[in-house]
Amino acid sequence: MAERKRLWSWTTGGIILGLIVGVLIGWSYQPLLVSAPARNISPSENNSVSLMIDYGNGKVQTFDKVAISKSQTVLDTLKDFTASQKIAFDSKTYEGMGTLVTQIGSFKNNDSNRYWQYWVNNQKPTIGAQAQKVMGGDWVEWKFMPFVSEEK
Numbered sequence: 001m002a003e004r005k006r007l008w009s010w011t012t013g014g015i016i017l018g019l020i021v022g023v024l025i026g027w028s029y030q031p032l033l034v035s036a037p038a039r040n041i042s043p044s045e046n047n048s049v050s051l052m053i054d055y056g057n058g059k060v061q062t063f064d065k066v067a068i069s070k071s072q073t074v075l076d077t078l079k080d081f082t083a084s085q086k087i088a089f090d091s092k093t094y095e096g097m098g099t100l101v102t103q104i105g106s107f108k109n110n111d112s113n114r115y116w117q118y119w120v121n122n123q124k125p126t127i128g129a130q131a132q133k134v135m136g137g138d139w140v141e142w143k144f145m146p147f148v149s150e151e152k
Contacts, residue, residue: 046136051081055107056114056144068134074118075099075129077140098128107144118142 048065055061066081075091082089082104090103101116102109109115118129119141125132134140 048136049077049134049138049140051077052139052141053104054141054143054145055105066140068136072134073130074120074125074132074134074140075101077134078104078129078142093130099130101129101142104142104144113146114144115147116142116144117147 047069048067051063051066053061063081066077068077072080078101079089079091081087087105088103089101090108091099091101093099100109101118104116107114107116117124118132119125120132120134121139122141
């Protein structure tokens, strides 16, 4: 009986020690950082971006080769594009904060507590669309959805 109790103690102690070592190794693990490959932009893409408009109801429109000019912003690109396609567009400028897109098509901010938000190359910028510059080959997404904060 004493031998069985001692065996049980050693087994339990070994399991606990193994768990502690595993947790410590897990905390010290640093993943290998791999840089994304450089984008090869063809001359035809140098002056254009891809644009996606997600209306939040299952309807998504994508447009390739949307023309841009030098030093153009995400907001400029959207304004020019919606005007050329005769898509309703509206925005509101807040002093000291920037410009907020309030409508694309028939979808207006606050409808079902949703708002127009944008991403560039799958990243949500921390600045307004009026300040975010676009470059040839960028992928610009406008999504009508509940507000998403990147703060943690």
